Amino acid sequence: MPCQERAVGFGATINRYTPGASAPPPTHSWHRMSPFGASLDGPGRAPADRNPRTAAAPPGYRLAVLELRDATKLYRQGRREVAAVRGVSLTVAPGEIVVLLGPSGSGKSTLLHLLGGLDRPTTGSVVFEGRDLASLSDDELTLLRRDRIGHVFQFFNLLPTLTAAENVALPLLLGGMPRPEAMSRAGEGLAAVGLTERASHFPDEMSGGEQQRAAIARALAVRPRVLLADEPTGNLDSAAGAEVLKILRGMTAGGDRSVVMVTHDERAAEIGDRRVRLRDGRIEA
Numbered sequence: 198m199p200c201q202e203r204a205v206g207f208g209a210t211i212n213r214y215t216p217g218a219s220a221p222p223p224t225h226s227w228h229r230m231s232p233f234g235a236s237l238d239g240p241g242r243a244p245a246d247r248n249p250r251t252a253a254a255p256p257g258y259r260l261a262v263l264e265l266r267d268a269t270k271l272y273r274q275g276r277r278e279v280a281a282v283r284g285v286s287l288t289v290a291p292g293e294i295v296v297l298l299g300p301s302g303s304g305k306s307t308l309l310h311l312l313g314g315l316d317r318p319t320t321g322s323v324v325f326e327g328r329d330l331a332s333l334s335d336d337e338l339t340l341l342r343r344d345r346i347g348h349v350f351q352f353f354n355l356l357p358t359l360t361a362a363e364n365v366a367l368p369l370l371l372g373g374m375p376r377p378e379a380m381s382r383a384g385e386g387l388a389a390v391g392l393t394e395r396a397s398h399f400p401d402e403m404s405g406g407e408q409q410r411a412a413i414a415r416a417l418a419v420r421p422r423v424l425l426a427d428e429p430t431g432n433l434d435s436a437a438g439a440e441v442l443k444i445l446r447g448m449t450a451g452g453d454r455s456v457v458m459v460t461h462d463e464r465a466a467e468i469g470d471r472r473v474r475l476r477d478g479r480i481e482a
Contacts, residue, residue, distance in 0.1 A: 265323055285479065306459060309425050349409070349424065349429050350412070395407055428461070438462075
């Protein structure tokens with residue numbers, strides 16, 4: 198696939214991939230959803246004669262944003278094969294917050310990586326907005342992660358040589374947005390998380406809570422359909438963590454954007470519309 202080199206506006210140069218031919222049609226189906234987003238029909242079942250690309254949702258049905266279908270993830274450790282995720286199926290509805298809970302080593306982070314396209318399942322499938330991620334090329338998957346899925350990590354991952362505003366604007370610049378427009382939207386994003394006065398500050402000049410709010414603003418800058426948050430309060434004190442949780446809860450108010458959050462904290466899990474408990478790579482009954 199052709200690659201074009203271009204500058205992003207901070208003196209750095211990145212490689213921007215040109216998408217190839219259009220991806221295969223979606224393999225997704227309509228699901229009859231419970232009030233909490235769980236599919237009542239199971240993956241692959243849908244009303245007859247429905248084309249999910251063109252048809253409006255029939256009464257009682259919603260098009261799931263993100264699905265995991267009987268997914269397993271195996272890793273090799275020397276001669277031993279380890280199953281981090283074992284036959285997990287999960288549906289995320291529009292506007293829903295799903296919280297993944299479980300002890301260390303239960304498969305939470307691996308599951309989040311599969312949902313976000315950061316890793317591929319050994320068996321089973323991941324479907325985002327009606328499209329099986331396995332049908333996408335590496336470049337198409339990169340573009341989807343950049344433009345449609347937001348990621349928030351426990352340790353912020355802000356670039357230390359960029360200001361808060363520049364960090365938030367970076368994914369927009371990588372997507373080709375002109376710098377003035379990108380910086381304007383970054384300012385709006387920082388205002389939304391209460392960081393207007395920190396726009397020109399570098400990460401080491403900000404508290405942990407402020408850095409995490411800046412990371413959330415960066416993840417939301419591209420206006421993704423889904424935000425995946427891996428222990429977003431795990432490195433924060435209780436007051437800063439409460440601020441972050443309030444922002445995450447408010448993100449879904451419009452009913453279109455969804456959140457999947459991994460946490461060990463039962464109190465943090467209270468923001469969820471649904472809690473999914475994992476143990477040994479499986480969802481607990």
